[in-house]
Amino acid sequence: MSEPEEELREDAAEKKKREKRSWRRKKEKREQDEEEQVEQEEQHSEGVVLRGIFKLGKKSHDVLLTRTRLTWTPIIPETPTAGEACAVQPGVLLLQDVFAVKVKRRRGAGQQSGGAVLGVALFCCRRRGRKLEEDTLQLHNASAEHTHAWYNTLSELIAGFSSRPRYVKVFINPSSHKKEAVHIYREHVAPLFKMADVRTDITVTERKGHALSVMKECKLDEYDGVVCVGGDGFVAELCHALVLRAQLDANSPENPVKSSLPLGIIPAGSTDVVSCSVHGVRDPVTAALHIVLGHLQDVDMCSFSSHDQLLRFGFSAMFGFGGQSLARAEKKRWMPSSRRREYALVKTLARLRPEDCQLSFLPAKRSTSEQADHRDQSPDLEAEQTWVTKQGLYLSISIMSIPCLSPHVPRGLAPNTSLANGSAALIAVGNTSRSEFIKHLKRYNSSSGQFSFSFVEAHTVSAVRIRPWSLPAAWSEEESEEEEEEKGDPKTTPIIQSEGAAFPWNMDGELVEIPNEVLVRVHQRLITLYGEEVEEVESNASCSCI
Numbered sequence: 258m259s260e261p262e263e264e265l266r267e268d269a270a271e272k273k274k275r276e277k278r279s280w281r282r283k284k285e286k287r288e289q290d291e292e293e294q295v296e297q298e299e300q301h302s303e304g305v306v307l308r309g310i311f312k313l314g315k316k317s318h319d320v321l322l323t324r325t326r327l328t329w330t331p332i333i334p335e336t337p338t339a340g341e342a343c344a345v346q347p348g349v350l351l352l353q354d355v356f357a358v359k360v361k362r363r364r365g366a367g368q369q370s371g372g373a374v375l376g377v378a379l380f381c382c383r384r385r386g387r388k389l390e391e392d393t394l395q396l397h398n399a400s401a402e403h404t405h406a407w408y409n410t411l412s413e414l415i416a417g418f419s420s421r422p423r424y425v426k427v428f429i430n431p432s433s434h435k436k437e438a439v440h441i442y443r444e445h446v447a448p449l450f451k452m453a454d455v456r457t458d459i460t461v462t463e464r465k466g467h468a469l470s471v472m473k474e475c476k477l478d479e480y481d482g483v484v485c486v487g488g489d490g491f492v493a494e495l496c497h498a499l500v501l502r503a504q505l506d507a508n509s510p511e512n513p514v515k516s517s518l519p520l521g522i523i524p525a526g527s528t529d530v531v532s533c534s535v536h537g538v539r540d541p542v543t544a545a546l547h548i549v550l551g552h553l554q555d556v557d558m559c560s561f562s563s564h565d566q567l568l569r570f571g572f573s574a575m576f577g578f579g580g581q582s583l584a585r586a587e588k589k590r591w592m593p594s595s596r597r598r599e600y601a602l603v604k605t606l607a608r609l610r611p612e613d614c615q616l617s618f619l620p621a622k623r624s625t626s627e628q629a630d631h632r633d634q635s636p637d638l639e640a641e642q643t644w645v646t647k648q649g650l651y652l653s654i655s656i657m658s659i660p661c662l663s664p665h666v667p668r669g670l671a672p673n674t675s676l677a678n679g680s681a682a683l684i685a686v687g688n689t690s691r692s693e694f695i696k697h698l699k700r701y702n703s704s705s706g707q708f709s710f711s712f713v714e715a716h717t718v719s720a721v722r723i724r725p726w727s728l729p730a731a732w733s734e735e736e737s738e739e740e741e742e743e744k745g746d747p748k749t750t751p752i753i754q755s756e757g758a759a760f761p762w763n764m765d766g767e768l769v770e771i772p773n774e775v776l777v778r779v780h781q782r783l784i785t786l787y788g789e790e791v792e793e794v795e796s797n798a799s800c801s802c803i
């Protein structure tokens with residue numbers, strides 16, 4: 258190779274290196290610019306929107322407002338002798354926990370409007386365990402201009418939380434449990450809704466099915482959510498109504514359709530398992546605060562059908578012991594509810610009787626992450642799974658798409674399922690002695706071990722079919738005999754005739770009598786409830802009757 262050729266080649270190699278270095282530098286610069294841009298955006302979103310001096314209690318504080326939080330630090334020293342100001346800690350309040358802002362004024366007795374400005378009050382929620390409690394942060398500053406600037410900015414930021422409802426349809430069941438639903442609403446919920454500027458359209462129901470008929474006809478698009486005040490039966494009626502209405506609106510007779518409106522549940526029943534499962538505590542204030550703060554939780558539901566006829570949508574169904582016990586309780590409606598339930602439980606245990614049936618189920622195979630990609634059960638995926646069929650005597654069969662937490666069963670009747678995993682817990686209790694069955698029931702009160710019996714099966718399923726073999730008439734006849742035996746004083750004991758030949762089912766606390774097979778299908782995230790996923794209910798209540 259000649260010298261000039263070699264030089265040329267070296268030049269080309271050098272040029273290539275230079276180009277590579279320059280390309281690398283440019284790449285690094287570009288990456289640095291991108292990082293700076295992200296940082297700037299982050300700073301902007303967390304940037305200080307307002308800064309000012311307010312008194313919190315008796316001490317002056319430097320208060321900063323960003324788009325997401327309010328922080329305050331004591332100003333030290335406020336006076337040369339204010340050494341103790343150091344003891345005052347800086348504080349923080351997330352705007353996601355604030356549901357109302359008001360201008361505070363000095364007003365004389367009976368004065369309705371006007372008055373000297375005192376500052377801003379922020380109404381917020383504080384967590385105490387599972388409970389949400391109302392709290393207020395007072396920021397004192399006598400300048401009207403300063404206060405209004407803060408009030409306007411805070412109101413604007415809070416209005417930015419899009420999941421918070423502005424107008425809700427409220428249903429109250431005045432006959433729930435101790436007939437306290439109207440009082441609970443007025444006392445604990447209405448003041449919070451008023452404070453948070455949530456407008457309401459209230460229906461106090463007059464009969465069973467009233468809420469369903471209103472829901473079928475009312476103009477739903479006016480509302481941001483629906484609220485029900487009552488027990489589990491009423492909750493189930495409204496969940497069923499919301500899904501049915503969505504299905505009718507979408508003209509989809511075959512497939513269930515997710516309701517676009519979330520449901521808020523104010524517990525006013527005797528057990529309130531749905532409320533406990535999304536709030537972790539049975540407390541109307543916690544429930545109302547979840548609503549005003551717009552905490553949304555998707556929840557799985559089941560469809561219950563018999564011979565292709567939809568019976569209802571709901572969360573849980575119990576066949577055998579659970580159904581028989583509820584049927585006995587319903588016949589003693591005149592008794593106070595807790596006595597009625599204890600009576601029915603003890604009586605059903607005394608007359609413990611298995612059902613002869615065919616139990617088929619479709620195991621839920623997919624993992625939770627896979628399920629999140631497939632919101633509903635498609636027929637193709639289902640075809641890949643195979644039905645498992647068993648035949649035998651069962652004391653109790655329960656299917657639950659939510660954990661069914663309650664103060665009596667803090668970890669739930671179905672601790673092996675969660676709110677939105679697209680599957681249900683199937684718990685089948687085979688025939689055994691009364692004492693073994695009672696041992697199994699008692700384990701629900703403690704934290705675990707209820708499934709570690711040879712006669713108990715627990716499966717995670719996406720569908721269940723139950724076909725009773727014995728004639729339903731057997732159940733009715735036995736009940737008639739029982740009624741005869743129990744007829745004491747005819748003045749105080751109503752005579753209730755056994756009706757039709759059907760098996761009693763407990764569907765979300767409601768008695769449903771079905772003469773033949775029942776098919777249960779799980780539908781992932783079919784409804785949105787105001788609340789959150791919880792693992793355990795705060796409670797020390799225990800069931801005393803067994």
Ligand SMILES: Nc1ncnc2c1ncn2[C@@H]1O[C@H](COP(=O)(O)OP(=O)(O)OP(=O)(O)O)[C@@H](O)[C@H]1O
Nearest residue numbers: 433434462463464465487488489490491526527528
């Ligand atoms: N005004 C009414 N009178 C009678 N029943 C009603 C009325 N309004 C609603 N209902 C029906 O009462 C049934 C039971 O309601 P709910 O679950 O609120 O009370 P509960 O059975 O006492 O509570 P729990 O199941 O927790 O003991 C529901 O099916 C509901 O449709």
